[in-house]
Amino acid sequence: MARKKQKANTATVQVRKLTLREKIWRHRVLILMCMPAIVFFLAFSYAPLPGIWVAFVRYNYRDGIFGSKFIGLDNFEFLATSGKLFQLTRNTILYNLAFILLGNALAVFVAILLNEMRSRWFKKVSQTIMFLPYFISQVLVGVLVFNLLNYDTGFVNGILGKLGLELWKPYSDPNVWTVLLVLIYLWQQTGYNSVVYFAAIMGIDSETIEAARVDGANGFQKIRYIILPSLKPTIVILLLFALGGIVKGNFGLFYNVVGSNPLLYGTTDIIETYVYRCTVTDFNFSTASAVGLYQSIFGFVVVMVVNTIVKKIDPDYSLF
Amino acid sequence: MKKKLLAALLTVTMVAGMTACGGGNAENPAGGSADSGSSTAGGTAEGNSSASSDEIVTITYLTTNDKPDGEKEQRYLEMMEQLNAILEEKANAHLDIYFLSWTDYLSNYNLLLASMDGTVDLVGTATDWLDAWPNAKNGAFLELSEDMLKTYAPKTWESVPAEDWEMCKYNGEIYLMPEDNYAQWTNHGFIYRLDWAKDAGLADGVHSWEDLTTYFQYCSDHKDELGLQYVWDSDATQYGQMGGGWITSHSDYISIDGINSGAMWGGTKDDPYTLYCPYMTDTASLVEYANMMKQWNDMGVWSSDVLNRGTNTNRDDFRVGLVAAEQHHTQTWTDLVSHTEANKIYDTDPDAEVGFFYFGEESKNVVALNITHGAMAVSAGSKNPEKALMVYDLIRNDPDCYKLFNYGIQGVSWDVNEEGLRITPEGYNSDTDNINGVTNYWWGRNDDLEIKDARLNWDAIDKLYAEYDAIKIPYQYGKFVPNVDELRSTIDQINEIYENYMKQISYGQFSGSAEDIVAEFQAALSAAGVDKVTEELQRQLDEVYK
Numbered sequence: 001m002a003r004k005k006q007k008a009n010t011a012t013v014q015v016r017k018l019t020l021r022e023k024i025w026r027h028r029v030l031i032l033m034c035m036p037a038i039v040f041f042l043a044f045s046y047a048p049l050p051g052i053w054v055a056f057v058r059y060n061y062r063d064g065i066f067g068s069k070f071i072g073l074d075n076f077e078f079l080a081t082s083g084k085l086f087q088l089t090r091n092t093i094l095y096n097l098a099f100i101l102l103g104n105a106l107a108v109f110v111a112i113l114l115n116e117m118r119s120r121w122f123k124k125v126s127q128t129i130m131f132l133p134y135f136i137s138q139v140l141v142g143v144l145v146f147n148l149l150n151y152d153t154g155f156v157n158g159i160l161g162k163l164g165l166e167l168w169k170p171y172s173d174p175n176v177w178t179v180l181l182v183l184i185y186l187w188q189q190t191g192y193n194s195v196v197y198f199a200a201i202m203g204i205d206s207e208t209i210e211a212a213r214v215d216g217a218n219g220f221q222k223i224r225y226i227i228l229p230s231l232k233p234t235i236v237i238l239l240l241f242a243l244g245g246i247v248k249g250n251f252g253l254f255y256n257v258v259g260s261n262p263l264l265y266g267t268t269d270i271i272e273t274y275v276y277r278c279t280v281t282d283f284n285f286s287t288a289s290a291v292g293l294y295q296s297i298f299g300f301v302v303v304m305v306v307n308t309i310v311k312k313i314d315p316d317y318s319l320f
Numbered sequence: 321m322k323k324k325l326l327a328a329l330l331t332v333t334m335v336a337g338m339t340a341c342g343g344g345n346a347e348n349p350a351g352g353s354a355d356s357g358s359s360t361a362g363g364t365a366e367g368n369s370s371a372s373s374d375e376i377v378t379i380t381y382l383t384t385n386d387k388p389d390g391e392k393e394q395r396y397l398e399m400m401e402q403l404n405a406i407l408e409e410k411a412n413a414h415l416d417i418y419f420l421s422w423t424d425y426l427s428n429y430n431l432l433l434a435s436m437d438g439t440v441d442l443v444g445t446a447t448d449w450l451d452a453w454p455n456a457k458n459g460a461f462l463e464l465s466e467d468m469l470k471t472y473a474p475k476t477w478e479s480v481p482a483e484d485w486e487m488c489k490y491n492g493e494i495y496l497m498p499e500d501n502y503a504q505w506t507n508h509g510f511i512y513r514l515d516w517a518k519d520a521g522l523a524d525g526v527h528s529w530e531d532l533t534t535y536f537q538y539c540s541d542h543k544d545e546l547g548l549q550y551v552w553d554s555d556a557t558q559y560g561q562m563g564g565g566w567i568t569s570h571s572d573y574i575s576i577d578g579i580n581s582g583a584m585w586g587g588t589k590d591d592p593y594t595l596y597c598p599y600m601t602d603t604a605s606l607v608e609y610a611n612m613m614k615q616w617n618d619m620g621v622w623s624s625d626v627l628n629r630g631t632n633t634n635r636d637d638f639r640v641g642l643v644a645a646e647q648h649h650t651q652t653w654t655d656l657v658s659h660t661e662a663n664k665i666y667d668t669d670p671d672a673e674v675g676f677f678y679f680g681e682e683s684k685n686v687v688a689l690n691i692t693h694g695a696m697a698v699s700a701g702s703k704n705p706e707k708a709l710m711v712y713d714l715i716r717n718d719p720d721c722y723k724l725f726n727y728g729i730q731g732v733s734w735d736v737n738e739e740g741l742r743i744t745p746e747g748y749n750s751d752t753d754n755i756n757g758v759t760n761y762w763w764g765r766n767d768d769l770e771i772k773d774a775r776l777n778w779d780a781i782d783k784l785y786a787e788y789d790a791i792k793i794p795y796q797y798g799k800f801v802p803n804v805d806e807l808r809s810t811i812d813q814i815n816e817i818y819e820n821y822m823k824q825i826s827y828g829q830f831s832g833s834a835e836d837i838v839a840e841f842q843a844a845l846s847a848a849g850v851d852k853v854t855e856e857l858q859r860q861l862d863e864v865y866k
Contacts, residue, residue, distance in 0.1 A: 058805060060458045078809035083847060151624035171625040172829065260556075261627035262820035263829060277819065278812040283430040283451075287809060 055289040075290035084274060089298075092249045092270040098182045099189075099250070100242045106190050108231060111197035112223055130191030142256030145184065174267040177258065181268065185253060200234045201227055236310060236317040244303040247271065247295045271295065377704045378414040379711045382432070382440040384450070385760040387419040391752040395728065399755050403715075403724045410718070411710040417759065426450065433460040436701030441708040443699050444763040445496065447692040448577035453801050456495040461697040462705050463493040472709035473497070475717040476764075484691055487798035497712065499694035502765040505650035505788060506689055507678055508561045511638070511657075512645045513665075514675035516546065526677040529569060529612060539644040540619045552645040553634040554622040559819070559826035561647060565679030566609045567598045574687050576797045576857070579804060580811050582818040584850075585857055589685065592796040593865045595858045597850055599818070600842055610825045610834035617828030621645075626827050641665045641672070650678065650784070658777040661750050676784065686788055690795040696763040716764040726765070728755030734771075741774035800864050802857055813848040817841070 024031060050065075055075055057068040079085050110130065117123040136144075148155045149170045157167045170176045204227065212222055249270035258268045260277065275291045278284075303319075311318035388396045404414045418440050420429055433443065433455050443461070445452040455461055469477040476497055488496040512535060514525050520538030522531050539551045560582050567573050575586035576595075584597050599606065616622075623629055635652070637643045639662055646656065653676040659666040666672050680686050696712055698705045714721045727734040727742065733753045735745040744750070772778065804811055821841035824830040830837040 063459070075809075078812065081809070081849075082813050146625075146628055146630070150628065169624070171628050259628045259630065260819070260823075262823050263627060265820065274816070278809075278816045280427055283427060283434070283454075284808060284812065287812070 052289065052293055054286055055293045057286060059286045075286045076294065078278075078287045079291060079294065082274075082278075084269075087266075088269060088271045088274050089247060091267065092247055092272075095178075095181065095249065095270065096242075096246045099185050100239065100246070102182060103186060103189055103193055104235060104238060104242075106186055107193035108197050108228075108235065110190055110194040111201055112227060114194065114198055115201045115227070116219065127191070130194070132191070133188045134192040136188070138252035138256045141184065141188065141253070142259070145180075145257050149180075171261060172263055174264045177264055177268045181253065181257065184257060185250070188253075196238065197231060197234065200231055204230045233317055237319065240303065240306060240310065240319050243306050244299045246302055247298040249273070251276065376408060376412055376414055377707045378416050379441045379704065379708050380416045380418050380439065381442040381444070381711075382418045382420060382429075382699075383444045383760040383762075384420050384422060384425050384429070385758065386421045388758050392758065395733065395753050396755065396758045399724055399728045399733070402729060403721060406718070406721055406724070407711060407714060410714055411707065413704075413707045413711050415711055415715070430455065433699065434458070436460060436699065438699075438701045438703050440699050441702040441704060442712055443697045444760070445695055445697045446763075447496075447695070448690060449693070451578075452496060452692060452695060452697065453490060453578060456490050456697070457803075457805075460700055461495045462700045462702065463495060464497070464698065464709070466494070468706065468709060469494070469497075472706045473713035476713050479717070479766075487691060488695065489799075490801045496692055496695035496697050497716075497764060498691040499696075499762065499764050500691035501767050502694075502770070503767060503785070504689060504693075505785065506693060507680065507686055507788075508565055508647065508649045509653070509676055509678035509681075510645055510647050511653045512675050512677065514673035515669075515671045516644060517675060525675045528677075528682050529566065532677060533612065533615065536616060536619060536621045536645070540621065543620075546644065547641060548644055549637065549642045550623060550634075551619075551621045551643065552647070553629075553632045553637060553643050554626055554647070554827070555629045555632045555634070556622075556627045556823060556827060558647045559822040561679075562613075562826045563599075563609070563822045567602060567605065568680040568685050569682045570605050571598065571602060572683065572685055573598045573602075574685070574793075574796060576800065576802070577690055577795075579802055579857070580815050580818070582815065582822065584814070584818065585854060587796070589793060593861055595854055595861060597845075597854055600845060600850060603838060603842065606825070606838045606841075607834045610828070610830070610838055613826055614828035614830070614834065622827065627823060627829060639663045639665060641668060650676065650788075653784075654776055654781050657780050658775055660775045661744075678784075684791045686792045687796070688788075688792045688794050690798060692798075694762040694764070712764065715761070716766055717769075719769055722766065722769045723771075725759055726756055726761055727771070728753065736771060737774055739774070740771070742771040743774045797861075800861055802860055804853070804856075807849075807853050807856055810849045810853055814845060814850055814853065817844045817848055 018026070054065045054068075056070060056072060057065065058071050058074075059065065059068045063069075079088075114123055114127060117126070133141075146154075149157075149168070151157060151167060151169050151171065160167055170180065208226055209222060212226055217225070249272040251270075251272035254268060254270055254273050255276065258264050258273070271291060275288055279288050307318050307320065387393075400415065400417075407413050407415055418432075420432065429450060432439065444450070445455070445461075447453055452461075466477075480498060480500055484498055484500045485494055488494050488498055510526070510532060512526055512532075516539060517525050517531075517535050520535050522534060526532055526535055536551055539546060539548060543551065564575065564583055572588040572590060573586055574589055574592060575583035577583065579585055582599075584599055585595055586592075586598075587594050587596070617626075634643055635646050635648070635656075638646045638656060641664070646652070653674070656663060657674045657676070665674075678686070696716075698708050702708055715725045716722065723730065723734075730736075731745055733745075733748070733755045735743050737743045744753075821837065821844065825834075825837055825841065
């Protein structure tokens with residue numbers, strides 16, 4: 001950039017700002033390559049934006065989103081007056097924190113392990129096995145978990161019973177689910193998440209690693225002083241992205257695994273599942289959208305705050 | 321600085337865009353087509369010309385059922401061909417069925433109606449179990465003027481008495497055509513094995529909740545001998561019926577339909593127009609209920625993880641004797657009590673008898689079915705509302721159309737015996753030939769045209785119906801269409817609380833004492849504003865009935 005500017009200053013006599021058309025023409029190839037992404041975001045993110053209005057009206061089919069009666073913030077009252085806003089937001093954020101932090105830590109760990117594997121065959125097999133759960137639908141995960149853990153006919157209790165041990169009753173115990181849900185999430189997502197980190201490791205300049213080896217660095221030192229620091233930008237960016245969605249719960253996982261068992265709601269109810277239960281029967285678009293907007297604004301604030309903090313620490317790692 | 325600002329802006333839009341995207345699935349189809357809907361809905365006169373035009377119009381009828389396939393579809397199409405020939409001759413129209421599958425039917429039903437893109441013309445609906453009033457309010461249904469009805473559905477107009485039309489009005493406009501000439505009972509209760517109840521020492525069968533406890537205790541103790549998988553393989557969705565059933569059995573409470581799933585507001589038989597919420601007042605009774613259900617739970621009536629049980633096959637299991645009870649309504653019992661092909665228990669066990677304990681039996685508290693438990697509406701998005709009415713008038717009142725649509729082709733799907741009862745012909749296969757189970761026409765059945773099913777156990781059924789007729793009172797709130805828009809979120813919350821606590825109470829799955837859980841339940845209801853709803857409903861009810 002700096003070099004270009006210098007060149008421009010020295011080479012051109014005529015100083016003139018490029019018009020927009022000229023700019024577009026000059027970067028046409030780049031723009032063309034971005035087109036699919038631009039179209040995607042225009043169609044699915046920008047075009048529906050006016051629809052946010054539905055959160056502020058009492059929606060009725062005939063009058064449509066913009067014709068329905070404006071009711072201000074009444075739709076938002078729903079969450080506030082439920083008395084559950086704190087519990088729901090807390091659960092959602094804590095689960096997501098666990099998912100994001102543990103998920104990324106484990107993914108980095110697995111990526112490094114994969115990188116250290118020498119046998120090509122073993123590497124491929126283990127990567128595939130870890131990757132597969134990602135493709136299992138959440139509905140099936142729910143069924144699997146139920147068949148493993150249910151009291152009367154579950155696999156785990158089958159073994160416990162045979163061993164003469166006391167049977168386990170997880171579906172009546174809200175506390176075990178904080179651990180179980182995180183485990184299930186990690187089981188499902190780690191293989192997929194590790195791919196990004198694995199790719200980043202692959203991209204590390206092999207000269208650096210060879211130089212370190214020549215200098216006598218052992219395997220752990222290589223990881224500690226070369227691989228991990230090189231992964232830092234990737235980790236920070238992925239974390240920042242993930243934090244934007246920190247108040248958005250993983251509805252599929254929670255709804256399918258926990259189901260509608262009120263005994264477990266204390267520790268497993270997240271914003272999505274609560275809103276679903278409340279609004280699904282009467283098809284309340286407006287309230288649901290209001291909750292979505294609340295989550296987005298919250299997510300936006302979190303991203304801005306974290307980004308500012310990151311920038312304070314090291315400007316190179318911040319998103320903007 | 322500029323770049324920073326731009327970046328910040330981009331982030332806002334990105335994050336916000338994600339919400340719009342997330343909600344998009346639900347809101348876009350509705351939003352996008354709302355305009356097209358309003359244009360057709362506004363003028364009811366539009367399309368008048370089509371009624372007289374020469375072109376054959378296809379009217380689509382929406383019903384809740386899974387789409388038939390294979391040979392079943394073949395039978396269905398054969399029937400439709402014959403029916404369409406008649407419709408073509410008499411109304412210059414064809415009929416097609418839009419099958420709305422049972423999975424998440426209520427959400428999909430509302431979504432489909434919200435789209436109003438002319439996909440459906442005739443809409444099977446109900447004020448109690450399919451959101452007829454909310455949809456009428458939201459503009460998904462067409463107002464049916466008297467002139468329209470008189471002109472295009474004359475037989476229906478004549479056969480429905482004025483007071484019944486009154487119950488189909490919202491804001492003075494008729495939206496529904498009620499199924500008001502069809503005797504059916506959908507009051508809930510427990511279907512059980514009468515022969516086993518006798519073995520359990522209940523010579524006369526089950527007539528109270530205490531008897532049920534005795535019965536369940538017996539079944540639970542003799543589970544292996546009786547060959548049971550579960551005493552009752554519940555999927556935890558019956559919490560509301562059971563809770564409501566308990567209250568009906570132990571008080572004179574009668575409920576208003578269609579406000580919320582729990583039917584939590586109503587009056588008493590003697591004083592129907594003073595509203596209250598029994599879940600707030602009948603504390604001692606609820607505690608007793610919670611204790612009994614805990615006892616049932618400990619007895620092992622249902623599976624230990626009933627709250628996560630999910631879908632099950634309890635009714636089919638009952639037919640083959642794998643479970644000892646089914647919680648549903650009288651209409652279901654009339655099937656299970658009869659020696660039909662599907663009910664294998666009567667083949668395998670000659671002693672098998674099926675009884676019904678209906679909620680309200682102890683207190684003689686039975687309310688007749690609201691006439692809008694089944695009704696037909698015309699979609700506001702329909703391009704040919706007049707034709708739709710003509711077609712409905714035919715399938716409701718024309719004997720040939722009625723029989724074809726309800727029973728199928730005579731000689732294939734049904735026949736008549738010497739006593740004038742409906743029988744299944746030789747070679748009949750209930751899996752493929754049962755047209756009644758395909759068209760699901762529950763929105764205008766007509767006793768004048770019905771032919772009694774010979775397979776049903778009419779001795780038992782008529783006996784019970786006579787018992788009902790002796791104690792029944794009519795539905796008391798037929799003219800009352802509550803407007804709860806302002807209270808929507810409060811009621812949503814109350815629903816959620818109701819489901820949470822009634823599930824725990826009705827399945828005895830709570831830690832701590834029954835007193836505690838009931839008190840907690842009432843406190844939560846109170847905090848959510850249950851009294852506010854009661855007051856508002858009372859105010860609106862007074863406008864109608866005082």
